[in-house]
Amino acid sequence: DTGVSQNPRHKITKRGQNVTFRCDPISEHNRLYWYRQTLGQGPEFLTYFQNEAQLEKSRLLSDRFSAERPKGSFSTLEIQRTEQGDSAMYLCASSLAETRTGGGYTQYFGPGTRLTVL
């Protein structure tokens, strides 16, 4: 399967602990996106990378959140000192960058990592 993969699929942690999620994009895609989806809502944008550069961060991404894409391939999303409000599905997507407009082509989503903070 050459789609977007995310690990782990589920994570249960206690409040105050740190967690890290991994996303492996489609291999030829140079853009990688992170979204958060809470119950009954659509996904909300968190951040995105083009190659290893982080180009945009949402205000939703507090100081406790950090994302990296060190070699322009896989990405990690770390949440420090987790809070119960961090419980959500964390979705990763990847795409090619459209050089003509600066936008992105179709984003392909992974299955997500469901985080539960007790």
Place this chain on the structure above:
Amino acid sequence: AQSVTQLDSHVSVSEGTPVLLRCNYSSSYSPSLFWYVQHPNKGLQLLLKYTSAATLVKGINGFEAEFKKSETSFHLTKPSAHMSDAAEYFCGGGYNKLIFGAGTRLAVHP
């Protein structure tokens, strides 16, 4: 700024009857609009995408959507619902970061 509104949080249809899921958008520029579907515990799968090439967009699994600039709408339709269509559907737009509506849960009854 761009925003998306899905007008129905739940839609229920009988198998074999038409499906209509409504989406309105607001944008200060020509939008890139799309519909994704999400089955339980799965990621989002693209159904179709509008990129100004044609106002009627055909997608997978028999779905289509029509872009109507005068009504700022991008409603999703299917002539005949199948049980496997039961899922959550998200309308949205954007070029880099995507802005999603709150979703419409489609139930299909035998």
